[in-house]
Amino acid sequence: FVLPAAETIRLDRVARTAPRPKNEPLPLGRSPLSEDALALDLWAALDRLCVPLARAAAAFVRREPWFTFGFARLQDHARERFGRSGRWVKDLASLGRALDSLPGLADALTGDDGGRPIGRVAAILIGRVASAPSLPAWIALARTLPVRGLREAIRRARAAGSEWPCPGEAP
Numbered sequence: 001f002v003l004p005a006a007e008t009i010r011l012d013r014v015a016r017t018a019p020r021p022k023n024e025p026l027p028l029g030r031s032p033l034s035e036d037a038l039a040l041d042l043w044a045a046l047d048r049l050c051v052p053l054a055r056a057a058a059a060f061v062r063r064e065p066w067f068t069f070g071f072a073r074l075q076d077h078a079r080e081r082f083g084r085s086g087r088w089v090k091d092l093a094s095l096g097r098a099l100d101s102l103p104g105l106a107d108a109l110t111g112d113d114g115g116r117p118i119g120r121v122a123a124i125l126i127g128r129v130a131s132a133p134s135l136p137a138w139i140a141l142a143r144t145l146p147v148r149g150l151r152e153a154i155r156r157a158r159a160a161g162s163e164w165p166c167p168g169e170a171p
Helices: 032-063 074-082 086-101 105-110 120-129 135-142 147-159
Strands: none
Touching: 032 086, 032 105, 074 086, 086 105, 086 120, 105 120, 105 135, 120 135, 120 147, 135 147
């Protein structure tokens, strides 16, 4: 099992700061704003890590190696070996397949396309409905709606039999 090519991840600012206990006061020179910046850096790192992890999960699910490790079901292997649910692995694998079939989704997920990162859940949802031509419209919509609104827009598009957002959706 080989991981896909590694993505460049900038963790230098994150690695400098160790977490502090809850009741410990902030050291001199540290402020809540710097703590907030650290949290945002960690969030961005998670989005970046999600891309190679999703591609690895897609390869893992495609090859079904949990049988080799003595597990009858993916859910059992995921719980025992990854400490995660089978649903988490399947969702991540779904995202990995979408990243491979929809160029530009990875950049929108991480914000490397110049816009606000859409995040993992929105990318999974978009990957299930979009085609290559409709992807920019779905990404634009995901940046204007919360996830709940995006789910509703996808439901309306599917009910209309369309891979495009329905007319009247806020782009």
